[in-house]
Amino acid sequence: MLENRRFIIIGFFIFVGFAYLSRLFYLQVLDESYTIEASSNSIKRVVEIPFRGQIYDRYGNLIVYNTPVYDLMVTPYKAKVQDTLTFCNLLGIERREFDSLMTAARTYSRVKPSLFLRQLSKEDFARIQDIMVDYPGFEFAKSSLRTYTAPVLANTMGYVSEITKGQIEKQEGEYYRQGDYIGQSGVEKFYEEQLRGKRGIRFVMQNVNGVAKGSWKDGELDTMAIAGQNLYTGIDLMVQQYADSLMKNKVGSVVAIEPKTGQIITMVSAPTYDPNILATRHFSKNYSVLAKNPYKPLFNRPVMASYRPGSTFKLIQALVALQEGVITPNSGFSHAGSPVKCHGHPATSNVAMGVRYSCNPYFYHVFKRLIYNNEITNTFTASAKGVTDWNNHVSKFGIGERLGIDLPSEYKGNLPDQKYYDKIYGESRWKFSNIYSLSIGEGEILITPLKMANVAAIIANRGYYYTPHVVSGIGQKNSPLPEYTVRHETGIDPKHFETIIPGMIGAVEGGTVMGLARIDSIQIAGKTGTSQNKKGKDHSIFIAFAPAYNPKIAIAVFVENAGFGGVAAAPIANLIIERYIKRKTKNKVLENYVLTRDYMPNVVLPGSGPKAEPAKKDTVKKKPPVTAPIATTKKNGADKPGVAVASSGN
Amino acid sequence: MARNQTLTQNLDWIAVLIYILCVMMGWFNIYAAVYSPEVPTSIFDMAHNAGKQLMWIGTTVLLIIAILVIDHKFYDTFAYIIYGFVILLLIAVLFIGADINGSHSWIKIGAFSIQPAEFAKLGTSLALAKYLSDPTVSLTRSWKEYLPIAGFIGAPSLLILLSNETGSMLVFAAFAIMLYREGLPGIIPAVGIIMAVLVVMTLLVSNWFIVAGIVIIAGLIIWFMPKATRRQGGLLATLVVAFIMIGVVVGVDFFINNVLQKHQRSRIMVLVDPDSDPRGAGWNVIQSKIAIGSGRLIGKGFLEGTQTKFDFVPEQSTDFIFCTVGEEHGFIGAAIVVVLFMGLIARLVILAERQRTRFARVYGYCVAGIMFFHFMINIGMTIGLMPVIGIPLPFFSYGGSSLWSFSILLFIFLKIDSQRPYTLSRT
Known part of the structure; x- marks a missing residue:
């Protein structure tokens, strides 16, 4: 009689086995949602920020253009700074600034690179790039900077800066995200839509830490960034x-x-x-x-x-x-x-x-x-x-x-x-x-x-x-x-x-x-x-x-x-x-x-x-x-x- | 009796074949799990888990040969000594253990670490088989007969629990299968299953619904109960059972919320609702299901998985190795693995039943139960049917201790089984 219990035991084993097979069949064959989730998981949209339009004067001289600059990025878990003081002097920052920048980067992610110092000029970049090799975890990312050919028209042209939280919330549509730049005053603000161009989107495969692992479907769904429109002004x-x-x-x-x-x-x-x-x-x-x-x-x-x-x-x-x-x-x-x-x-x-x-x-x-x-x-x-x-x-x-x-x-x-x-x-x-x-x-x-x-x-x-x-x-x-x-x-x-x-x-x-x-x-x-x-x-x-009898210019001076x-x-x-x-x-x-x-x-x-x-x-x-x-x-x-x-x- | 037989004579080739298939598939999947498409490495690269696993497989072959060489009576004779040695190791690990992955259960020997808890299953199985092989012991006479058994199982369980390896401790519940075969009243596993269902229900729905459900069912039973039965204590029995069940519900609720450590609680909670904490405790289960689910019918192909490859699934080469199978080889691959395990376990039961000694049969059932339990918990966890309990999938998961212990467990039984023709029945 006790021997007969073997049938109950084997029956139980087979029952569990079939339960698992059905579950697997459901997960893998019947339910398609996991396939979609897998792609949203491992495929990342990478946004390409276009060049902002340039601004010219009435004779075609540049007033505002973009200078390539370099952002210094840090990946906290890789970063090893032995001599903080030398490092700070190299970058021209204070110790306190260094600490808070590192803390901010760590809070964002230990494994993803985050912005450490923005917009280092070509000269600064040339000066420090060789030395930075000695500091693992730091790398440069190309970026661009609004540049003015002459120190004039500050209020007319206005300035561009990172979008504020309030502006993100108030915007119509969903174009802007945190970290985007936006015209805050002057022409830069008034002609923001024309100047900003259109963001490009690339799809890349990534691992769990967001590290890129190549383009997805050989880039057939990617869209190119379209540079902003240039503006021509009547300014002389x-x-x-x-x-x-x-x-x-x-x-x-x-x-x-x-x-x-x-x-x-x-x-x-x-x-x-x-x-x-x-x-x-x-x-x-x-x-x-x-x-x-x-x-x-x-x-x-x-x-x-x-x-x-x-x-x-x-x-x-x-x-x-x-x-x-x-x-x-x-x-x-x-x-x-x-x-x-x-x-x-x-x-x-x-x-x-x-x-x-x-x-x-x-x-x-x-x-x-x-x-x-x-x-x-x-x-x-x-x-x-x-x-x-x-x-x-x-x-x-x-x-x-x-x-x-x-x-x-x-x-x-x-x-x-x-x-x-x-x-x-x-x-x-x-x-x-x-x-x-x-x-x-x-x-x-x-x-x-x-x-x-x-x-x-x-x-x-x-x-x-x-x-x-x-x-x-x-x-x-x-x-x-x-x-x-x-x-x-x-x-x-x-x-x-x-x-x-x-x-x-x-x-x-x-x-x-x-x-x-x-x-x-x-x-x-x-x-x-x-x-x-x-x-x-x-x-x-x-x-x-x-x-007076063929006016070319009208002027008011206060x-x-x-x-x-x-x-x-x-x-x-x-x-x-x-x-x-x-x-x-x-x-x-x-x-x-x-x-x-x-x-x-x-x-x-x-x-x-x-x-x-x-x-x-x-x-x-x-x-x-x-x-x-x-x-x-x-x-x-x-x-x-x-x-x-x-x-x-x- | 002539003793000129070869090492492999009478070995059960079905079991051995399944074993070899499992180990080889495991090795290839470990390679796939750690494979990085940017830095392709060889499957023999000792810097990666696949290469190391090959070394573990090699040493395992040596172990198997040793087991086949050693006389089968050795295990019977030294059962208690092996058990005692394992218990000593478990005690030792509490003092000299190294912390790996949050559990204090590893002993470091040079570059390698072994986990005594893996070998406790072997020691306990041998000790139980030895104890039950005593013809004077019967599990059907008195509950007192269970006290030594409880001791044999309880001692290592407690020690393993102390070293913070809850998963390995739960495996000791697998001995219930053997005990049931040897005469444990069916009511006990039945109650166990009912309790498990009650516990899951407690996690799933509000306690008040369950209590109300129990009261209503008890009321209906009493209502439709024949008057005679009611008078003969049926009423009292029903009420007592109902109260116990309500007590369990309340007790489990209290236990979950007030006794369990946070990570243990969350591991149990995400079984019920993985989406409740998708970035935290639910992460493993969700990612594991996504990986397996995205494999579809035939899978993405060997080394083509994205979810397992890009580190979405944690512990890919150890506890979550089944995800790689499911993602890269699809339903077909996953089903083959399930069928192989079912075949192995069923074969073990058949082999156990044909043993002439009680020692061999009990030991065979222990092996089958342990294999089954690991299979059920591990695969159940990756497909979201079981809580995330960190125990390996036998022969598949990366790791020396687990491969060694499962191989030893299995081949001792196959060795004993191969000597069956030369053994006189004592039962």
Whole structure:
């Protein structure tokens, strides 16, 4: 009987055997999911980052390109650093930095390589690559670095940096991953999609530690990375560098536009910094130095700073008044009866003379006629209607709204309307006498340098403009974005421009602009402005275009706390005009005058928050931290007038 | 009796053939498991497991010859001495043992390490066979007869447990098969199986469902029980059984959560739900299933596996060697291995039954039970039917101790079996 138990035992064995065979049949033959999992397991998508598009100036000179650099990678379990001190000295890092980098790498993975030091230059690479052989576990990976041919256009071009966590979460779609680079400001941000190109994907077989073991299916499913599109800009790099040198030791902006196209020729935000320092691995260190600078070099003044336009606004007042018919080209006004005063100058018997001598009482009367240009007898309601009509005209000049330049964070400025004053004074409780400072561009109106340059372009064009834009061509099609080919009309009859332009020419040749600033060979039409500023000395403003009867350039120059427009801003504008049209500078006396001017305010600038101790003048001139491997802001040579960096060409 | 026979006379060639097939297949799969497509190495390269395994195979052949030379009565005579020696080794390992893979169960001799736990199975099998060969011992008379048996099994189990080799200890449950054949009441293995099912259920579903299930079933049994049976203690018996089962459920739950070490708990938990911890304890099981599952019907081909090759499956050449078989040779290869083992084990049972001495039969059943247990746990673990218990697949897994111990275990029995015609039956 006990012998019979052998059958039970063998039966049990066979039962288990068949159970396993069925299980194997199910796993291996019936269930296909394991095959898929096996491939997702051992086949890895490798992303190939394409080259970012390069950026050119209007003559085909490179402004921004990519330099090959080397990232130092470390595989922690292989890494053996015997003499940490020597190693740190070799790489120029501190002991503490070394420890934290190693800890970070170890936390990521002991067996996978992770980034140790970013972006070592070719020179650094050449210097240390032979020595690094002695340090197992460290290897170099090729990468690229945004590089700028000249230390200019920092805010216009913007910078590229690693995408932040918040940006990854907020992005539409799922393009970006951690560690990706993204344009953070300027053109780099605005044209991110065009510049970044398309990532390529390769499939490689890998082992459990992610170590590549060859391509999968001989690469038939791989896609190539497509390089980003190049951008062609209207920037004239030579003029840009010249303008930058003129704006040294000044706070302010220069914006120059080609009137016929709306292309930006030059855009200076002063003080500036060398864009190369934000492209390096010392980004965060350098960025925080810039962010703390009281002169706010990261603040893109041409599109973000707003000022009262001062007397430059008189041009628009005259044009609107002529269009409305409240004055004729020959209307004359005396100083009498005006609360705004004027300096001694010849009688302003017509509009051109009013412009030429920038007569305040003249424009007081012009604006008064504009506001009361209706049948209404009640001065309160008449003013309300007058401001509305006036606002309609002025807003067509792009004032009070965003122009729509291809740069992020454009400030819209302010153009007061009826509602605005109702809010301040109450409905029907204000009239012309409350708002007359608008007549000379003071009061509540705020404009950006870009807008004022656009006003100069409108006058140069006798009534129309194309939205100012930096990028004039994208990729191989080489055309700008469609919105920059739309012609905007101001609704002012071209003949009225011919009325005021002689006044502008007169202002430059023998009016409000100082005599020294004259450029004999070019007929420049301009208008000075002096913007009142509660917090300090007046800002100096000048807008101009030239040649007056075949305009090639329209420009606005703002110099903060520099006083009268004809003295500080006009010489800079005229030198830039000459350089752009003639490609050289003849008026060396004027140039020298400008270069030696120092208008750096000793106080903290408006809006920069709590009163810091008076900033020393050399704060801005200060070179970026020594750790930055690329050349510092301005080498002595570039400071000298007319010395353009070789690459600017022409 | 004439003693001019050759060494291999009367050797069971079916068993030997299966043995040779298993060892050779194991060797090739070890080579495949450690093969790296970028740095192809020879199967004879001593720097890799395949080359070393060849050396182990060579020494094993010498051992087998020695076993065949030694008189079969040696094992009967020296059974207790061998057992005692193994116990001494197990004690020694607690003091001089080296730590390998987290268990404190290896003795290092020069460049090689041996694991006494592997040889404890042999010693215990011999000792049990010796004890049960005493004609005065019968397993059917009194429970007291089991006390020495419990001692023989318990001593090495405890020592192995102390050296942190839970897997090897569980193998001692394999002796239940032999004991059942020798008269252990069927209720005991049945209860064992029911308990195992209860334990798995406890892990799978909430305790309250199981308790409710037991109560409902007990209620139904009592309800439909004939009145006479109920009066004759049927009611009490049912209630007692139900309470014991509930006690087991609660006890197991307590044991899992409060007594077991974390790695032991997770090894048991991932049996139920490997996906609960795919990067941790579940990793082995998931990767192992992926490797085997991706082999499909005919496999990816020799040396063509990706999962085992690229280190996704851990312990590829030892405990998870079956993954390489499944991945590279598919269902056909895996089925061949299963059938070979079933054939070997069934053959061992047949051989054991034809023995004339109780010593030989008991020993044969011990060998069959141990082989079966290793087969069931090891392959069951790679296909997700058993918890991850680190025990080798006989003849396949890389390692000298395991190959030696299984070969010795098997060939002692084959030697004894070959002497069957010259042995007088004593039972």
